[in-house]
Amino acid sequence: MSDLLSIGRGGVQVYQRALSTTSNNIANLATEGYSRQETTIVDNVPKQDGPYFLGTGSIVDGINRNFDAFIEQSLRSSISDLQTQTPLIDYADRVVDILGSQKTGLTGALDTFFAAARGVSTDAASPELRAKFLSEADGLAQRLRTLGGQLDTLNTETSEALQTQLDRINTLSEQIARVNGELNKRGLISRQAPRLLDQRDSLLRELASVVKIRVTEGPSGAVDISIGTTNNRGKIVEGKLARKLDADIDPQTLNAKLVLDKIGKSEVVSGVAGGALGGVLAFRGQVLDPSVRQLDFLAQTIATQFNGVHQIGRAHV
Numbered sequence: 001m002s003d004l005l006s007i008g009r010g011g012v013q014v015y016q017r018a019l020s021t022t023s024n025n026i027a028n029l030a031t032e033g034y035s036r037q038e039t040t041i042v043d044n045v046p047k048q049d050g051p052y053f054l055g056t057g058s059i060v061d062g063i064n065r066n067f068d069a070f071i072e073q074s075l076r077s078s079i080s081d082l083q084t085q086t087p088l089i090d091y092a093d094r095v096v097d098i099l100g101s102q103k104t105g106l107t108g109a110l111d112t113f114f115a116a117a118r119g120v121s122t123d124a125a126s127p128e129l130r131a132k133f134l135s136e137a138d139g140l141a142q143r144l145r146t147l148g149g150q151l152d153t154l155n156t157e158t159s160e161a162l163q164t165q166l167d168r169i170n171t172l173s174e175q176i177a178r179v180n181g182e183l184n185k186r187g188l189i190s191r192q193a194p195r196l197l198d199q200r201d202s203l204l205r206e207l208a209s210v211v212k213i214r215v216t217e218g219p220s221g222a223v224d225i226s227i228g229t230t231n232n233r234g235k236i237v238e239g240k241l242a243r244k245l246d247a248d249i250d251p252q253t254l255n256a257k258l259v260l261d262k263i264g265k266s267e268v269v270s271g272v273a274g275g276a277l278g279g280v281l282a283f284r285g286q287v288l289d290p291s292v293r294q295l296d297f298l299a300q301t302i303a304t305q306f307n308g309v310h311q312i313g314r315a316h317v
Contacts, residue, residue: 212274
């Protein structure tokens with residue numbers, strides 16, 4: 001009878017714990033970053049009675065998160081890809097507005113300039129047509145300067161946005177390194193508090209929204225994090241160590257070179273993409289820099305060609 005009562009009492013305690021876990025899941029239904037937990041119940045060590053082994057009830061083997069590493073990795077990758085699009089599209093739309101507007105863009109100014117040029121070509125001696133041509137030429141030059149200034153402003157804004165994202169990466173890297181330190185104290189992931197692992201994964205998802213990351217998990221659940229496309233390089237978090245990420249911007253090409261440990265043993269990181277940082281980098285490299293170059297080339301070409309025509313005209317006077 002005592003064994004029967006003991007098994008019954010143990011079973012009640014086990015399922016009380018299971019119900020507590022269920023209650024905790026319900027209470028945290030809307031808690032951001034919380035992973036549903038499950039109580040693992042196993043049979044207790046049986047008791048030998050002569051040639052027989054008698055069951056002694058059940059015990060709680062652990063309370064674990066309902067977690068799938070593959071799904072989590074896919075989620076981080078999807079977050080990175082999605083967050084790339086927002087700054088890339090927003091900034092590209094602004095370039096379209098700057099250069100393509102009928103009123104403030106380049107098309108209208110070029111149309112009126114060439115119309116005035118055609119007019120003065122029909123009667124080069126006309127003071128009115130010459131004055132109109134000079135006025136339109138000055139207007140075109142002013143429009144080019146204005147557009148160049150707006151692109152410079154966009155360059156400044158994206159440079160600041162780039163630094164903001166780098167600051168976010170550095171802050172999150174330091175937080176993840178501190179979590180790694182706590183995880184390493186227990187040694188094995190099976191011994192970790194679910195809340196600490198939830199905190200780790202929330203930080204990883206937030207970091208993935210800034211830049212695409214590669215994550216390597218150790219036995220304790222601590223993670224090493226790398227960025228870029230080069231294997232065994234670009235580690236921004238390694239155990240309890242977080243490495244600072246900076247950027248060097250070339251004022252001529254507007255390209256940003258990302259550097260780890262800039263003031264120490266520096267390492268250039270290549271192939272950084274994904275997240276808000278990747279979107280800003282893609283915009284600067286694929287949209288802003290070509291736009292600035294093409295606008296400069298157009299201004300130089302117009303000036304060179306019309307100065308050449310003007311010189312030919314003076315030579316025949």
